[in-house]
Amino acid sequence: MKRDDDAAAADGPGVHLRRAGTGAGQAPPGGRTGADERIGADAETKPDVVVELSGVSVSYGDVVALDGVSLQLGAGRICALIGMNGSGKSTLFKTVMGLLRPHDGVVRLFGADPARSRRAGEVAYVPQAENVDWDFPLRVRDVVTMGRYGRMSPLRRARAADRIAVDDALDQADLAGLADRQIGELSGGQRRRVFLARGIAQGARLLLLDEPFSGVDKRSEATMSELLRRRADDGCAVLVATHDLDAVPDLADEAILLHRRVLMHTTPDEALRPENLALAFHGGEARA
Amino acid sequence: MIEFLVDPVQFGVMQRAFLVTIVASAVCALLSCWLVLIGWSLMGDAVSHAVVPGVVLAYLAGAPFALGAFAFGCAAVWLIGTVRQTSRVKEDAAIGVVFTTLFAFGLVLISVTPSEVDFNHILFGNVLGVSDTDLAQVLVLGLLTAATLVLKSRDLTLYAFDAGHAHAIGISPRRLQLLLLALLALTVVVALQAVGVILVVAMVITPGATAYLLTARMERMLLLAPSSAIGCAIVGLYYSYYADVSSGGAVVLAQGLLFFAVYLLAPRGLAGLRRLRPRRTVRP
Numbered sequence: 001m002k003r004d005d006d007a008a009a010a011d012g013p014g015v016h017l018r019r020a021g022t023g024a025g026q027a028p029p030g031g032r033t034g035a036d037e038r039i040g041a042d043a044e045t046k047p048d049v050v051v052e053l054s055g056v057s058v059s060y061g062d063v064v065a066l067d068g069v070s071l072q073l074g075a076g077r078i079c080a081l082i083g084m085n086g087s088g089k090s091t092l093f094k095t096v097m098g099l100l101r102p103h104d105g106v107v108r109l110f111g112a113d114p115a116r117s118r119r120a121g122e123v124a125y126v127p128q129a130e131n132v133d134w135d136f137p138l139r140v141r142d143v144v145t146m147g148r149y150g151r152m153s154p155l156r157r158a159r160a161a162d163r164i165a166v167d168d169a170l171d172q173a174d175l176a177g178l179a180d181r182q183i184g185e186l187s188g189g190q191r192r193r194v195f196l197a198r199g200i201a202q203g204a205r206l207l208l209l210d211e212p213f214s215g216v217d218k219r220s221e222a223t224m225s226e227l228l229r230r231r232a233d234d235g236c237a238v239l240v241a242t243h244d245l246d247a248v249p250d251l252a253d254e255a256i257l258l259h260r261r262v263l264m265h266t267t268p269d270e271a272l273r274p275e276n277l278a279l280a281f282h283g284g285e286a287r288a
Numbered sequence: 289m290i291e292f293l294v295d296p297v298q299f300g301v302m303q304r305a306f307l308v309t310i311v312a313s314a315v316c317a318l319l320s321c322w323l324v325l326i327g328w329s330l331m332g333d334a335v336s337h338a339v340v341p342g343v344v345l346a347y348l349a350g351a352p353f354a355l356g357a358f359a360f361g362c363a364a365v366w367l368i369g370t371v372r373q374t375s376r377v378k379e380d381a382a383i384g385v386v387f388t389t390l391f392a393f394g395l396v397l398i399s400v401t402p403s404e405v406d407f408n409h410i411l412f413g414n415v416l417g418v419s420d421t422d423l424a425q426v427l428v429l430g431l432l433t434a435a436t437l438v439l440k441s442r443d444l445t446l447y448a449f450d451a452g453h454a455h456a457i458g459i460s461p462r463r464l465q466l467l468l469l470a471l472l473a474l475t476v477v478v479a480l481q482a483v484g485v486i487l488v489v490a491m492v493i494t495p496g497a498t499a500y501l502l503t504a505r506m507e508r509m510l511l512l513a514p515s516s517a518i519g520c521a522i523v524g525l526y527y528s529y530y531a532d533v534s535s536g537g538a539v540v541l542a543q544g545l546l547f548f549a550v551y552l553l554a555p556r557g558l559a560g561l562r563r564l565r566p567r568r569t570v571r572p
Contacts, residue, residue, distance in 0.1 A: 097456055119458035127452060136325060136449050137506045146446055150457035156442035182504040202457065 048075040049111065050206050050237035051096060056105035058091050065091040067261045068105070075205070078228055078238040080248045082271060083258035084281050089241040092258065093208050096239070097125060109206060117206070121150040124199025126209040129191060134184040140194050141179040144169055147202035169201035173227060189220020196227060206237050213244040225251045245272060296529040304418040309521045309539060311430040312479035313491060317517035318437045319475045320496030321509050322468060326448045330380060331365075331469070332492035334387035336476045336485045338364030340394025343410055343480070348401060354425045354477045361473030364390055413484035413536040422481055430478045433471055438510075444468055445506055483536035491517070494543040501547075501554045520546055 051073040058066040066088045073079050083089050094100040095107060098114045109117040117123050124147070147169070148162040158166070170176045173193040178186060183194060192212050199207050207228070213221050221244075228238050228251065240251065248255060248268045255271035257263040257280040264276055271277070296302045323332055339357035346356025364386055371382040398407050409417070418426075437444070443464055446454050451461035472492070479488045499513035524539030531538075551557040 097452070099452065099455060115458070118456055121457050123456045125452055125456045127450065131452075133325070133449065137500065137504045137509055138445075138449060139505065142506065143449075146450070146453060147457075149442070149446060149454075149459060154443075155439060156446075184504075198453070 050075050052108040054106050056102045058095055058100055058102045069262055071262055073237050075235050075237050076232050078232050078252045080252035080255040081241040087259045121202050122205045124202050124204030124207050126195040128210045139180050143194050144197045144201050147198035165201045169197040173197035188215045209240045213247050301416050305415040308418050308426050309482045310518050312482040313517040313521040314514040315430045315434050315475050316479050316491035317495035317513040320492045321513050322444050322448050324496035329493045330383050333489045334383045335361045335472050336488040337387045338390035340391055341397050344397040357477045358473050365469045411484045411486050413482050415482050415535045426478055433474045487536045487540045490540040494547050498547045498550050501550050501557045
């Protein structure tokens with residue numbers, strides 16, 4: 001696992017495109033969507049497009065949060081979404097999840113209406129730690145079980161298949177020994193893995209993570225990256241909003257620099273060049 | 289001792305008082321668990337006060353008071369949501385404006401209607417004047433509300449904990465929110481007779497807060513809150529019978545005293561604060 005990540009970091013786009021091709025091996029080869037000019041246009045076996053935004057604009061009143069955003073994210077790929085606070089990362093997530101309706105443009109997940117994907121349990125969201133009530137009287141197992149609710153009867157009674165899926169997800173996220181802990185009794189890294197385990201139990205094929213590395217130590221960060229890589233190798237598309245730039249090369253196959261619009265959708269190494277980062281973090285009209 | 293316990297419940301009036309108060313306490317307590325966790329205590333305050341004009345109008349129209357109360361409870365919730373979403377006014381201000389306006393409207397209505405509507409009964413309950421119709425209303429609505437809360441408990445917890453996740457897996461948080469608000473309006477209606485609009489607020493907050501201090505498990509909270517509330521209802525009613533004090537007041541006072549006892553002694557209350565503090569500073 002780790003070797004793969006290092007290879008991705010060290011090698012050019014050609015190498016990691018090939019790896020992404022094999023990573024998406026389980027998914028049927030793509031071809032039903034148009035070519036992406038920025039990346040992947042030269043790849044023979046184009047992975048299935050999971051997230052597709054075309055010309056998406058979102059405003060809060062007079063404030064434009066996203067301005068004509070177009071992007072594609074394929075199955076088996078981990079994409080880092082990089083931008084400063086207020087660059088529209090959270091808005092982009094909410095738009096992909098369907099919590100915000102763009103006033104212009106189209107969002108498609110798995111080539112179809114996002115509402116269908118949500119009902120099918122294909123979309124999982126790992127919220128920012130600040131947005132979670134860690135004192136809530138729930139155990140780790142309770143939260144992970146919530147990943148299965150969409151598949152349960154209206155009373156949400158867990159059946160054998162649900163329990164197996166939850167146990168399996170807890171194992172994968174290395175939380176099996178902590179299943180009966182109240183969620184506030186965990187470390188920062190463990191807390192984040194609870195929500196990832198929820199997405200795994202859900203069987204989601206698109207994982208959206210909002211700042212998963214903030215307040216997490218280096219070791220937990222590596223565990224988390226490894227876990228995400230395994231999901232991607234299983235064919236999941238992973239979109240990670242982060243301003244922890246150190247984590248990006250080890251983690252991601254591709255990176256998007258966002259500042260209300262997509263400044264650049266490229267390899268992590270390319271995105272992290274100082275002159276490109278300057279565009280995302282100091283460029284545009286300084287609003288702060 | 290036996291005489292002490294049996295004496296009050298020999299009278300039909302007191303039997304009804306016990307029944308109504310126990311049912312109302314249990315339903316309120318169940319609902320309070322989610323209100324406390326979401327942070328909707330003010331909403332309980334708002335809905336309970338806002339039902340007053342509904343009760344008066346129902347009386348004037350000869351309709352069951354529950355109908356008018358429920359309609360105004362829902363109207364208050366709708367109005368608060370609308371004001372908040374369509375203006376710059378923040379939620380607490382929207383709640384404050386809407387419920388006080390409706391409450392004041394109720395006061396004005398009472399003062400212009402013939403004197404049969406007893407102001408004190410609406411404000412402080414009339415547990416000793418429960419008619420057969422009232423009793424039937426409370427029992428039917430109470431059981432309906434409690435059953436719905438229990439059947440939908442997992443969904444309500446999902447909504448309270450992470451509405452975003454509910455949305456992501458295709459379960460509408462909006463619908464769950466509306467369900468919870470409708471159940472709040474129903475609960476207020478159930479408890480109106482027992483303790484009146486002012487003390488309903490306490491009954492939809494205190495038992496949940498007490499249970500929250502006692503356990504870190506949602507299922508246990510949903511058992512602890514109603515059972516402690518039923519205990520307080522019984523203790524309060526006996527106290528009210530023998531000391532000849534306000535029954536609603538005695539019940540809510542019992543709940544409040546229990547809360548402070550738990551707050552002082554429970555590991556998750558004041559006693560545990562020293563244990564919690566160091567962890568908070570380490571927290572990222």
